[in-house]
Amino acid sequence: MKRRLVSTFAAVAAGTLLAGCGGGGPSSGGGKISDDKIVLGVLTDLSGVYADLAGANSVAAVEMAVADFRKKYGDKAVTDDIEVIKADHQNKPEIANTQAKEMYERRKADALFDVPTSSAALAVQTVAGQVKKLYFNTGAATTELAGKTCNPYTYAYAYDAYMLAQGTGAAVAKQGGKNWYTIYPDYAFGQDMQKKFSAAVTGAGGKIVAGDPTPFPADNYSTFLLKAKAMKPKPDILGALQAGGDLANVVKQYEQFKLKDAGIGLAIGLLFDSDIKAIGADKLAGTSFTTAWYWSLDDEAKAWADRFKDKTGVRPTFVQAADYSAATRYLEAVQQAGTDKAEDVSKKLDGAEFNDFFARNATIRAEDHRVVHDAYLVKVKDPAKATEAEDYTEPVKTIPAAEAFDAPSPDCSMS
Template sequence: MKLSAAMAAALLVASALPAAAQVSDNKVKIGILNDQSGVYADFGGKWSYEAAKMAVEDFGGKVLDMPIEVVTADHQNKPDIASNIARQWYDTGQVDAIMELTTSSVALAVQGLSKEKKKITLVTGAATTELTGKQCSPYGFHWAYDTNALAVGTGGALVKAGGDSWFFLTADYAFGYSLEAQTTKFLTSNGGKVVGSVRHPLSNADFSSFLLQAQSSGAKVIGLANAGLDTANAIKQASEFGIVAGGQRLAALLFTLAEVHGLGLEAAQGLSLTEGFYWDRDDASREFGKRFFARTKRMPNMIQAGTYSGVLHYLKAIAKAGADDTEKVAEAMRAMPVDDVFAKGGVVAKNGRMIHDMYLMEVKKPEESKQPWDYFKVLATVPGDQAYIKPSESGCPLAQ
């Protein structure tokens, strides 16, 4: 009799426990892991950390009545350092999910570790389609853009405009290879050709020998399959060599608002690029941009706005699942649409790719800019179902 009374009391207590009891460690902890001191420091950097904190604040600071914490670290663009940080965060730091993950080699390494640990990764900073291809994970999500979307947007526009012969300057790691391959595939299928390519090390200072090869190739378009300061340095030095003045075009295949700001309109004017977000797109993006500017003194690019969106979606999924259990949260993330300041009507596919519209843009001339950070003209919207590889064709076993 005493035993059944004790059991009844235990059941009563259990039934009275709030939903917050389903949150491990009595908190939800998100790690923003990216480059904060190197070539991609402006690309995402500490600004993505601020965007993540904005998302937490806008969500209310709690989920299932438990506090939300955001931590950050600099992976220095090194997969081994990133993996060590991620392992420590998971093993002793009580981190539930890792996000941003600039640099494709880093993102692939951390997503692989997270798959083993059954932890969520949400990538906004890296570009390789392998994240949602052969190396996909049931707990991995790819948010802001990828190399295929960039190839379709920027590459497609230039081929249609007559830029049918290309020479690539490619960053010598996974991201650069993927971006060159995706762009090559797209331009050759539309009648273009590649006349040559050269690979350069990450965080390269001197592009003179590479640019001279590109110049002598006679290619109509020099495709910069790199990012961050590497792209900015290549554009500056191309100007010094008179490459654009000589009739060749530069295609900045991954170039965001942050890099245009650092380079300046005088040097960047006329460049074609593709982003998944622009702060001056509509009233909602302008309002978000002003709030972001108030705390950072800069406008957000697609990496930072995408991080805000990804954090919000993750927290909404925890609320929907009623727990921070990885399996339940991943299922909820795929089931829920993405409708926020970053993406309207976004869909999370089975392979973890968030499918949303991209925007083909051109950098304004200095005289066209009416205010600080007024840098882009939106030339076209690239629908999500055209920008991204069909999940069933991605190579991801989850999408078959």
């Protein structure tokens, strides 16, 4: 793709600003902004089972980040032309591949964000490496993004299967849920969740007595739930490793088939506020889960969530909060670098330590591009204790960043 120099005046202005705000002035990129503007692409699920936890409101979160960046820098910004574009990957890796190429190459996206569904995320990661453009994953949990498939252009930003398992799997096993029957969606996310939960449960003294893959997406889990009731000996825990609309179906059918009355508890691998809203807080009250963030964490988180609700009408999920955070980190790095050239922007990101309303005690690891930060073991609040609508989360403990995420994978090579 052809690149054009910004005007001499804009380059000098950007250099003056950057020197003044500690960015060290423009990098060797010389103040270059490709096509004279920055394009941020949100590749997400706009219509399927993950549309509520990501979807249109992930686009809104990135738009908020752009608006705040403009407000912060005004006419001193490295460019005042920033566009947000979107596309629907339909939770299919082949469509994600096509859409990513379209967004990077024809629509001139400088960075992509979001991408729920691990198989789709892995496809986007491949494209990002091919076209040498940045991709910030906030929606997919597979650890492979910062593991064996890692590349210099992908940042694993919000959470992963290891984080979820180390919180929920270990905690439930230590609380007496020793024997687990797990069901997991049969694609990259579910397969990784099964592997990580097995390790966490076993490490805490428990055992996975059986685990079955389930279709994705799916609306009928009766075969698996009836199998759980018929197992001898019965498992202590049904580990539901689905997410979004699929998880809502599992929980509703767990109640329908009365597994709790049969002495089989429920452990949920990944839970969002949008899921709690769909299922009902009364049905999930007391359920433990691990999260990267929740909107009532503290005053700073709540203040941002209030702004998000003013814009969208709902409280944000942690994926949507992470989209804002990641887009802000990217724009700040461009501002510091004086260019949107991916390699120069990465130099400003790699090794950075930061705190914002989403990520606490955060570090962007240079060796694998995993963003590590504090995580939280929480439980669904009894609706009687809620102080307002969508007040679903009760804290149990903070999991420090060093414990929440695994060490860098030896399988990751950034070369």
